[in-house]
């Protein structure tokens with residue numbers, strides 16, 4: 001059980017090797033905090049966190065109302081109905097051309113990245129209000145400027161960025177801060193954890209599947225998760241609120257996004273996946289073959 005004198009932090013998505021686990025270990029190492037480290041599968045939470053006295057490990061699938069209700073019950077009594085810091089970190093990535101998007105899968109991404117955090121905030125809201133707490137939403141630079149084939153992920157993170165900024169206004173009179181992280185690169189297995197791209201038969205994009213699937217070996221400008229987590233702890237302790245561009249390459253993205261003309265931004269984003277010439281050539285060839293068949 002946590003000491004009532006300590007601040008309580010609850011973090012979603014604390015699987016080993018990811019950002020959530022780093023948040024949990026950095027907050028738990030601070031003597032002022034007791035951490036609820038959560039994941040939908042608690043066996044994925046690092047053993048070191050299971051063994052840390054200032055950490056309570058808890059199952060929480062942010063896409064399940066039952067799981068959220070069970071987590072609330074588990075936390076409420078032990079924390080005196082208080083939650084000082086709630087970190088919406090869990091999130092799902094997915095790559096697919098929009099024309100090939102499986103709508104169920106797209107909804108799953110939105111459930112994990114937007115509706116899940118919304119339901120978690122709603123559930124823990126009264127505890128945040130009691131503590132004059134801070135809600136942190138781990139979003140993405142992709143939510144401001146999306147990469148080709150990442151439209152669903154980008155849209156879900158954009159939804160969380162924009163909702164978070166509105167929650168900031170709604171919750172400020174209740175003495176709750178909202179910190180929205182427009183997050184750049186962090187050295188995790190996020191890309192490795194993406195599901196392989198599954199193009200349907202007849203996809204316009206079949207000829208460039210290799211380009212769609214190709215991932216950078218390392219996340220660009222990636223920051224170590226521990227450094228990122230220490231930065232977040234400092235921001236929370238400093239009483240920050242609002243939208244912050246954080247982690248690898250985010251400040252650069254912020255300035256490019258504000259200052260560069262659209263053609264430069266387009267160039268940067270399409271260069272990451274250099275597919276347009278190849279796809280266009282394949283399309284012209286297909287059109288030519290089809291018009292020959294008709295003639």
Ligand SMILES: NC(=O)c1ccc[n+]([C@@H]2O[C@H](COP(=O)([O-])OP(=O)(O)OC[C@H]3O[C@@H](n4cnc5c(N)ncnc54)[C@H](OP(=O)(O)O)[C@@H]3O)[C@@H](O)[C@H]2O)c1
Nearest residue numbers: 013014015018019061062089090091140183185186188190
């Ligand atoms: N790494 C980056 O460069 C980067 C950049 C910008 C933003 N972010 C954001 O940072 C957050 C953490 O990502 P990461 O880099 O640490 O990657 P990660 O290791 O893949 O972590 C994602 C975490 O979210 C969890 N999750 C997914 N769906 C969930 C659900 N329905 N309920 C509860 N947990 C769920 C995963 O659980 P399982 O292990 O069970 O799948 C995992 O713990 C994500 O929101 C991501 O969008 C990452």
